[in-house]
Amino acid sequence: MNFVEAMNQIESEKRILTVLDHEQEKLIISDEKIIWKNKETTFISEYQRELCKLTGTGLYNVGDYQVFCDTQANEKRLVICGGGHVGISVLKLAKFLGFYVVLIEDRPKFADTARKEGADEVLCDSFEHGLEGISSNYDTYFVIVTRGHRFDAGCVSKILNKHYAYIGMMGSKKRVATIKNQLLEEGYAPEKVNTVYTPIGIDIHSESPEEVAVSILAQVISVKNAVSRSYGYPRELLDAMTSSDEKKVLTTIISRKGSAPRGAGTKMLVLESGQCAGTIGGGCLESMVTSKAREMMFNEDEKFLVCTFDTTANLEDESMVCGGILEVLLERI
Incomplete structure (x- = not known):
């Protein structure tokens, strides 16, 4: 089983370790156990306990060697209750932002519209029954934009019993107050009820469904990014790694200094055709990394490199205002 196959098969949260200056060992860790490794070495055997306890994206010293730990969290899922104008606008923007989107709608015509607009899953069912069948975790975001108070209350009641990162509910202040009181009467703790963002979204004086969607997703992004972020291996990147026989180099930021825009763990796959995934x-920094990756493709002696790219000396050039220093791992795929 190769690396991509292992990544696709292991559904739990995992960490990917790469030993930078030994034999380029690569391991997948889940639940403090080694689930996959590209080779067996004395280093892995000797330091297995220490390796399995590494957490958080970054560089670590293990024994005499540096190890890059890359965290792979669950896929970000957005569950939308309601397929009206606002729900469809949220769906389209969420797909643009990279969420896996599930939409629940009890009206067949509206459910068909959601399918046409690109929802990953559409459940044409009652909201409460549809929610019962949805598995969730702390990377699941729920957006409630149904057409009526009686549906909203049922949705919130079901979701509060699940794991979630975010619950947002659309409605007037009066409607929101009524639903909150109803939930308290049903026995939900006040601190639990108060985790629901109501009225939903940040205040940008939005009017159109599209503007409301922007305010909702802005709030979702704020909640998502308030916790430590992990870039991991997005689905599109894993697919691109096996999509063709052309030469490829995977580039991963392993450390950053200065004002470079992306952090450790960010990845880009450079293809022989000149295209990039991610x-x-x-x-300028990305251009420098891409050039080095393409140079590496055609040098059979270079399969694994750690390179430093520095634009800080050129910051007086206006085109380099986002300069900085990146340490990047390049691996031939």
Whole structure:
């Protein structure tokens, strides 16, 4: 089983370790156990306990060697209750932002519209029954934009019994107060009820469904990014790693200094065709990394490199205002 196959098969949260200056060992850790490794070495055997306890994206010293730990969290899922104008606008913007989107709608015509607009899953069912069948975790975001108070209350009641990162509910202040009182009467703790963002979204004086969607997703992004972020291996990148036989180099930021826009763990796959999957921030730094990756493709002696890219000396050039120092791992795939 190769690396991509292992990543696709292991559904739990995992960490990917790469030993930078030994034999380029790569391991997948889950639940403090080694689930996959590209080779067996004395280093892995000797330091297995220490390796399995590494957490958080970054560089670590293990024994005499540096190890880069890359965290792979669960896929970010957005569950939308309601397929009206606002729900469809939220769906389209959420897909643009990279969420896996599930939409629940009890009206067949509106459910069909959600399918056409690109929802990953559409459940044409009652809201409460549809929510019962949805598994969730702390990377699941719930947006309630139904057409009526009686639906909202049922949705919130079901979701509060699940794991979630965010619950937002659309409605007037009067409607929101009524639903909150109803939930308290049902026995939900006040601190639990107060985790619901109501009225939903940040205040940007939005009017159109599209503007409301912007305010909702801005709030979701704020909640998502308030916790430590992990870039991991996005689905699109894993697919691109096996999509063709052309030469490829995977580039990963392992450390950053200065004002470079992206952090450790950010990845970009450079293909022989000149195309790239993902981005490490654009601009001059990305151009430098891409050039080095393409150079590496055609040098059979270079399969694994750690390179430093520095634009701080050129910050007087206006085109380099986002300069900085990146340490980047380059691996031939």
